[in-house]
Amino acid sequence: MKADIHAIDSTCALLAKLRREAPLVHCMTNAVVTGYTANALLALGAAPAMIHDPEETAQFAAIAGALLVNIGTLTQDQAAAMRAAVAAANQAGRPWVLDPVAVGFLSFRTTVAAELKRKGPAIIRGNASEIIALAGFKATARGVDSTAAVSEARETAELLVEQTGAAVLVTGEVDVAVAPGREAVSIANGHAMMTRVTGVGCAQGAIAAAFAAVAESPFDAAVAAALVMGVAGEMAYETAKRPGAYQIALLDALDAVDEAALRARGKTFA
């Protein structure tokens, strides 16, 4: 592996653009993290919107800069609204992110995710177990934890890229981004405390959607989401050593993170 300075350059440019344009991000996400996701997007500089009615969802997807589809607390009603939103986003040419939370063991979401992955997501973000399961292999996801190593998942991610054409971001101690025609990038930032707070991974998915709204390429957006969240996660630990304070410090770090921090701390490898 060699240091990948291009990934840092690209992320710095995208972060500046995101803050200039404040893209509207339509979040269809799970009930645990709704507020935290909105605050993470606001802290970073994007504009979140959460809408639940299927008809409104379809209307809104067409005016939003990007769409997030996170199936963490999926219900039949929400699945119907997500289908409508995805169709509207596709018709309007807006990128959307699929976050297949806890896919694999649970049957309903696994069926819905398998359907959604064929609808043209720009980015798929998941931990190793979720990526393996979404590609059609058996994995043992223990709820939302990942039991498979990211390294094991990378090969599977490449298969998922082939299946879907999406940029795939496999998250873990090291995040890995893979996309058609691009050399894979590893991002080795982050902090273990990020797993002690609910919603960090889900917020990363929303941030990937925010970057997708302003990026030329979904791959660059996926890398930016991983790098910005990872660097912010390190910054947050400098002021907060326990999980309550840490979740708040992470929002502050998403506000504070800038080009200087990304260049000083970024660990990206090709």
Added chain:
Amino acid sequence: MKADIHAIDSTCALLAKLRREAPLVHCMTNAVVTGYTANALLALGAAPAMIHDPEETAQFAAIAGALLVNIGTLTQDQAAAMRAAVAAANQAGRPWVLDPVAVGFLSFRTTVAAELKRKGPAIIRGNASEIIALAGFKATARGVDSTAAVSEARETAELLVEQTGAAVLVTGEVDVAVAPGREAVSIANGHAMMTRVTGVGCAQGAIAAAFAAVAESPFDAAVAAALVMGVAGEMAYETAKRPGAYQIALLDALDAVDEAALRARGKTFA
């Protein structure tokens, strides 16, 4: 414009009464801000209750001191529950607040809000775009942001007052309260950081309901909600300069705000 000391006197009296009586506020609000709204009411000194079942909603509206109806993540089920709650509140003679979040562009909520505004809300709270749209004019609401200036909205607010008989609170950099037979009051408190945290405006709507539960006049309750939230917003920025810490400091400021702070900081104009 001239300084309006009556608005400050009235708010001080209402705040003392609210803390003495701890009114029960029935919140039917959106999924993003449920927890934050409950914590804002508790911090201020009121007693929140969130109930979702239509039958229970109707039962509860009759024993609560006031009702909040916020349509930010409206669904068909929630609209049905809101109709039942509004009917019960009206029958029990309890005031209710309508917060028509993002009304205008999105069709389902716009239809429901147009129906609800005719059911006798005591207070309607919204940003300029929402007030314009609810009055029946075209506005371009970019999700929950406001694209119309408050000044433009004031004339429309007066029309909405005529249409509904409600006290109307138009929020923005300066908040303006208008009501039948009352001279309009402007409240020039607040801080830009309030727009970097989700749920501040929604919490203001809940606080308006809490004040309505203890006020003789919905207009005084609307002014009190604007002034208390604005002053608390300024206090919070003194201890927290970034959005994560700020959302927490704002809750602390709602606990700390008192007559001395309102008199020292309040900027109300007739």
Added chain:
Amino acid sequence: MKADIHAIDSTCALLAKLRREAPLVHCMTNAVVTGYTANALLALGAAPAMIHDPEETAQFAAIAGALLVNIGTLTQDQAAAMRAAVAAANQAGRPWVLDPVAVGFLSFRTTVAAELKRKGPAIIRGNASEIIALAGFKATARGVDSTAAVSEARETAELLVEQTGAAVLVTGEVDVAVAPGREAVSIANGHAMMTRVTGVGCAQGAIAAAFAAVAESPFDAAVAAALVMGVAGEMAYETAKRPGAYQIALLDALDAVDEAALRARGKTFA
């Protein structure tokens, strides 16, 4: 009353075991506290999962270490999912906790809670009004506040123990745990600020489920939940005197609480 050192010994052992095993806790809880409950479990050392679809709920209950059923914002859909989850938990031999929030005045939840209490909960947690109502007596619950004293509720709790076979935890200024064949234990820890933040009681119910996942006896789990939350509540007030900061400090205290703190601060009486 005499000091009950066994309760502290037992809680210290359970806390160590909980942190070693990180039990998966399936939370079916209310919409106000979902995120806070997840963060409280993570801070303590357990692994939360929230799942809403009835089919998935049943699948998941069978692999989780314990289940929480909290009816604070009960809907018809959620009641159906809870029935399925309880049946699956019982079939898999997993303990589950019933938190009958605001039961009594509101008819739908009262009917559902009366049904659920006969399905074999391991632990029932509620304030005095809720316990009285669940046992079948009339009480006047003012929403989620308790209007009956814990002392009045203790006799009723013993009746509820007879009716259900569950360990019953009555919460208030002093918490009391009662169970079949066990001497009642009172836990006199906690702080008044815990009532100024939404979700503390609900988080205590989730923590009772987490302890039930690793305990031999539901009674010991109920005592541990009361003692750990009470001691953490006292620790939190040492760093945070207002409700916004306090809710965050309480999460940090759930991370920090350990055997030394439990032994130094625990006030348990037989």
